[in-house]
Amino acid sequence: MASNNKLKERPNNGVEIMYQLKHYFSKTMLIALLSLLLGFMAVYLTFFFYIPNHTIFPVILFPIIGSVGLVVLFLLKWEKLLFLFALSVGFQLNDPSPYEMMFCLMILLFLVKRIPFNRKMLNNYLFLMLFLFVLFGTFSIFFSINIQRGTAWHLITVYLVLSAFFLVLIIKNEKQLVYFLKGFVVGAILNSMLGVIGYLAGKSQGRGNRLEGFFQDPNIFSPFVVIAIMLVIEDSITPSLFKSKLFKFLSIVLMVGALVLAMSRAGWINFAIALALYAAVKILKGQLRLGFVIKFILVPFSVLLSVPFIFPGLNFMNQLKDRTTLQSYDNERFDANYFTLKVAENHPFGIGPGEITSIYYMDTHNTYLRLFAEYGWFAGIFLMLFFLFLAGVLLKRSLSHDRGDFNLFLVLLCSLVGTLVNIIVVDALHWRHFWVLIALCYYLIFFKKEPSTAIKGEIQ
Template sequence: MSAERAAAVARGGVVRVSALADGVLWLAVFLGGFVIFEPAPYELFLVAVIPVYFMAGLKIPRSVGPLLVCLICYVTGGLLSTSQTGAPRFVDALVYVGVSLFLAISAVWYAALAADDWRRIRLIERAYVGTAVLVSLLGVAGYFRLVPDPDLFLLYGRAKSTFQDPNVFGPFLILPSLVLARRLMTGPILTRPGTVLGLVILVLGVFLSFSRAAWGMLAVGLPLLAAVVSANFPTNRQRLRLVGIVVAGVALLVVLIAVAASIPAVYDILVQRAKLVQDYDGKDGAELGRFARHWAGFMLATEKPFGIGPWEFDRLYIEATHNTYLKALMEYGWLGFVSYVTLVGFTLRRALPLLWQPRPWQGFAQCLVVSFLLHMVVGWIIDTDHWRHFYLTFGLIWGLAAAEAAHRRARPDRAAEPA
C-alpha cells in the first residue's frame, strides 16, 4: 500500500471515529430528557461511555480544575454526612451520594468535551433542543389525553412528561426555550416557522407543568435574555426590532394562556397553583411551613458540621428541604455547603464574561448563563442538587470558559471573531 493510500485510509478512520463520538455525545444529551424511572437510560449510557472517552485521551484542562476540586469536596462532604444516617437507611444514603458523584463526573466530562472542541456545543444544543421539544410535546399530548396511557405523563393533574416530577420537567425546558427565543430575536422570524412552532410547544410544556418555579424562570428569563442580546446589538434599529419582537411575543403568550385557561380543568389547576402560598408552604409562614422549615434547618445546621445525612431532614420535618443551599448543609455538611457556594461563585465569575465576548459560541453562551442564573435563584425554593440538566449547565459553562481561555492564548493579537 502506498503512503498516500495509507494516509487516506487513516484519515477515513479518524473521520469515522469522530462521527461515532459525535453520535454518542448527541445520544447522551438526548437521553437526558427521559428520566421516568431510575436508574434512567441517561445514567446507564454515561456510565458506559465516559470512561471510554477519558481512556481514549480526553483531557481535563487546568482551567476546569476549580470545577473538579469543588465537586470532589462537595461529594466528600456527602460521604461524611452518611455517617450521621441511621443503619436502616445507610445503604440508601450511600446510593444517594453515589448519584451525586456520577452527576459531578458528568459535569466534568461535559466541560472537558466543550473545552477540547467548542464546536461540540452546536451538537449539544441541537440534541438538547430536540429532546426538549419531544418531551414537551409528549407532556402536552398526555395532558390533553391525546396519547395512549396519558396518565404516564401526568402527576396530580400536572404535565410531567418523561420525568418523575413536573417541577423538574418545567425547568428542563427553560434553556431550550431561551435558545429558540434568541434565534427569533436575532434572525428573520418569517423564515423560521419551525423555530416558532418549537418555542410554542416548549412554552406550553412549561405552562402545563404548573411549576411556579418554571413559570417564574420563563417570565424573567426571556426579558433578561432580550436585555443581554440588545446590549450586544451595534445599532438602535436592531434594538427597536427586538422591542417589537418582545411585544409580539408577550401578546402571543397572553393569547396562549387565555386559550388554555378557557379549559375548565386547566383553569382550576391554574388558580390553585397561582396562589403565592401553597398548603405545604404553611399558611402565613406558620410553623412547619416551607419557610419555617428553612429557618429551622439553617439553625440546626449550626450544630451539625457533618450535616444529618440524606433524607434525614424529610424524616424530621415531614417535608423535603425545598432549598438547594439548605440541602447542601443538611446532606453534605459544612464542607459540602462551602464547596457548593464556592463553585457557584467561581462559575458566575467564569460565566458573566461569556455574555459579551463576540465568539462563535456567544449565542448559546448567553442562553446558558441566563439559565444558570435562574437556576441559582430558584435553588432557594426548590431542590436542584440531582437535576441532570443542571450539571450539564455547570459543565458547559466551564467548558466554554476554558475554550475562551485557550482562544486568548492562541490568538492574543487577533480581533475577536463575530458571533
C-alpha cells in the same frame, strides 16, 4: 529521483493501511464479542426465572436489538452520539433513566473510539472547589444515622458530578457543542409536544392536571424546558442552531405552553428571571428589537390565552388561578425549611447525605438548606462559591461578547441564575439536567476564552 521517492512512499502507505485495517478489525471484534455476550446473558437468565413460552422470544430478541443498536451507535460520528446523549437528558421518568444508559454507552464508545479528552479542565479553581465539595461531603457520611443510606445517596451525587466532568471532557470543538445543544432542544420539544398531547387528552403521568413530560415531577420538568426555551430565543436573534424561523417560533410557543401547563410556580419564576435578565443584557447591548419582542414573546402568550376558549373542558383558568395562590402544603414546606435551618446551625460537619428524611417526615424543598444541613458548612460554602464563580464569569463574558454572534454565555447565565433561584424551593442536587447545565457553563468558561469565538453556526 522522484520515482525512488514514490517507491519509498508505497511501503509506508501500505503499513498505514494495514494499521487502519487492524484498528477497525479490533473494534469490530470487540463489538461482536460484546453482542455475543449480551445474547448469551439473556438466554442464561431465562433459566433462573419462570418465563412463559410465548414471551421467551421477546426476552431473547431485546438484547439482540440492543446489540444491533450498539453497533449502530459505534458507527455514528462522535457529534451524532453527543446529539443522542443530550436527547436522553429529557427522559427521566424512571431510574435508571435513558440518560444513565447513554452515559454508560458513551464511556464505552469513548474508550473504544479512543477519543482524546480535554485535560486542561483538571487544572483550575473550579475543579478544586468541586473536589473540596465532594471531599467534605464524603466526610459527612461518618455523621449519618444510617451509614449505608448516606453512602448510597452520596454516591449518586458523586456520579452526577463525574457525569458533568465527563461531558466537559468529551466535547472537543464547536461542531460537537452545537450538536449537543441541538439534541438538548429536540429533547425538550419532544417532551413538550407529547406532554401537551397527553394533557389535552387527559392522560397526565400521575399529577392530575399538571403537565410533566417524561419526568417524575412537573417541578423537575420546568427548569429543564426553560434552558431549551432560552437557547431557541437566542437562536432566533442570532441563528446558529436551526435554519427555519417557523420551526423556532412554533417551538417557543410549544415549550412555553408546556411550561405554563406544568403549573410549577418555581418554574414560572425561573423563566421570568431568566427572561428578564436576558432582556436586560440585550437592551444594554442594543440588540433587542420591538418586532422580535412582539413576535417571539407576546404572540406565544396570546396563543396561550386562547387555550381556555379552544378547550373549554380543561378548566384551565381555574387551575391557573389556583396555582397562583398559596397551597395547603406550603406551610409544611416552610416548617421543613425552618427545621433544616436549625439542623444546619447545630451541625457544622453535616448530618450525612440524604439524612433529613431520616429525622423529619418530608424533604426540605430547599437545595441550599439541605446542602448545608446534610453535607456541612464547608461543602456548602465551596459549592456556593462554585456557583457564584460560574455566574460571575458568564456575566462578564456575556457583556463583552460580539453582538453578531450566538451568545451562549448569556443563555447559560440566564438559565443558571433562573435555576439557582428555582432551587430555593425544591431539592435539585440529583437532577441530571442541573449538572448538564453546570457542565456546559464549565466548558464555556475554560474552552471559549475569546468572546469573538462564539458559535457561528457551523451546523445548520
